[in-house]
Amino acid sequence: MAYRTIIAYARSAIELKRITDAAALVAAKTDRAHIIGIYAIPSPVVYADPNGFVDATVFEAHEARHKENATKLRNLFETEMRRQDLSHEFRIVRSNTGAASDGILQSAFRADLIIAGQPDPDDPDTSSDTTEVLVFDSGRPVLLVPYALTMPSDIAKIVVAFNGKREAARAAFDALPLLVAAKSVEIVWVDPPETDEEDSDMAGAALAEALDRHGVKVTVNHLASQGLSTQETIRQHILTNGVDLLVMGAYSHSRLRELVFGGVTRAILADMPGLTLLSR
Numbered sequence: 692m693a694y695r696t697i698i699a700y701a702r703s704a705i706e707l708k709r710i711t712d713a714a715a716l717v718a719a720k721t722d723r724a725h726i727i728g729i730y731a732i733p734s735p736v737v738y739a740d741p742n743g744f745v746d747a748t749v750f751e752a753h754e755a756r757h758k759e760n761a762t763k764l765r766n767l768f769e770t771e772m773r774r775q776d777l778s779h780e781f782r783i784v785r786s787n788t789g790a791a792s793d794g795i796l797q798s799a800f801r802a803d804l805i806i807a808g809q810p811d812p813d814d815p816d817t818s819s820d821t822t823e824v825l826v827f828d829s830g831r832p833v834l835l836v837p838y839a840l841t842m843p844s845d846i847a848k849i850v851v852a853f854n855g856k857r858e859a860a861r862a863a864f865d866a867l868p869l870l871v872a873a874k875s876v877e878i879v880w881v882d883p884p885e886t887d888e889e890d891s892d893m894a895g896a897a898l899a900e901a902l903d904r905h906g907v908k909v910t911v912n913h914l915a916s917q918g919l920s921t922q923e924t925i926r927q928h929i930l931t932n933g934v935d936l937l938v939m940g941a942y943s944h945s946r947l948r949e950l951v952f953g954g955v956t957r958a959i960l961a962d963m964p965g966l967t968l969l970s971r
Contacts, residue, residue, distance in 0.1 A: 731794035858940025
C-alpha cells in the first residue's frame with residue numbers, strides 16, 4: 692500500500708509552503724507519488740441593494756482577485772515541486788458554495804490522501820474557509836498542517852490515538868504507508884475502559900498485533916488523564932515526546948453533537964499539536 696495520488700490543497704501563498712513541505716515528507720515515504728496542487732475558487736457572496744439590484748463590480752473584483760491568487764500559487768507550487776523533484780500538476784477548480792473546500796471534493800474522491808492546512812486566523816485567505824468538509828465528505832484520509840508549525844525533518848515517530856471505535860481503527864489503517872516506514876509507532880489510549888470482552892490492560896493490543904503483521908514497529912501505551920481532558924492528555928503527550936505525526940479518528944459523534952457539545956476532534960483541530968492525520 693502506498694500514497695500514489697496526493698492532493699495538496701492550498702489557499703494562500705503563506706499556506707502553500709507548509710503544504711508542499713508536508714507533501715514532500717509524505718512523498719519521501721513512497722515511490723511514484725504524484726502531487727496534485729489545487730486552488731479552489733469559491734462562489735462570491737453578494738448582497739442586493741434595497742431595490743433588488745446586485746453590483747456587477749463585486750463579481751468582477753471576486754474573479755480578478757482569485758485569478759491573481761491562482762496564478763501566484765501555481766507558480767510557487769511548480770517551483771517548489773521542481774525543487775523537490777516530484778511528479779506534479781496544478782488544478783484550478785470552482786466551488787458551488789461560498790466555501791472553497793467544497794470545490795476539491797471531486798478531485799479528492801480519486802486520491803489516496805489529502806493534505807490541507809489548519810485555518811490561520813491571521814491569514815484572510817484561509818480564516819474564512821474550513822477544512823472540516825474534507826474530513827466529513829471526502830471519504831479520504833486528511834493530513835492537516837497547523838499554521839503555527841516547525842515542520843519536522845522526517846515522519847519518523849508516530850502516535851496513533853485509539854479508543855476502540857470505527858473511526859480510530861480506520862485512521863490507523865489509512866495511515867499504514869506512513870506507519871510501515873516510521874521508526875516508531877505508539878498506540879495510545881486515554882483511560883481505557885475494562886469491558887466483558889477485554890481487560891483494560893489489553894486495550895489496543897489487537898490493533899497492535901494487526902499492525903505488526905504489516906511490519907509496523909508498534910508499542911501500546913495507556914495514558915491516565917489525571918483530571919485533564921482527553922484531547923489535552925493527547926496533546927501534552929505529543930508535545931513532550933517529540934512526535935512527528937498524530938493519527939486519529941475524527942468525529943465519532945454526529946456533526947451536530949460535536950458542534951453543540953464539543954468533542955476531542957474539534958478541540959484538537961482548534962489547538963493542533965503537530966501534523967495530524969484524520970479519518971472518518
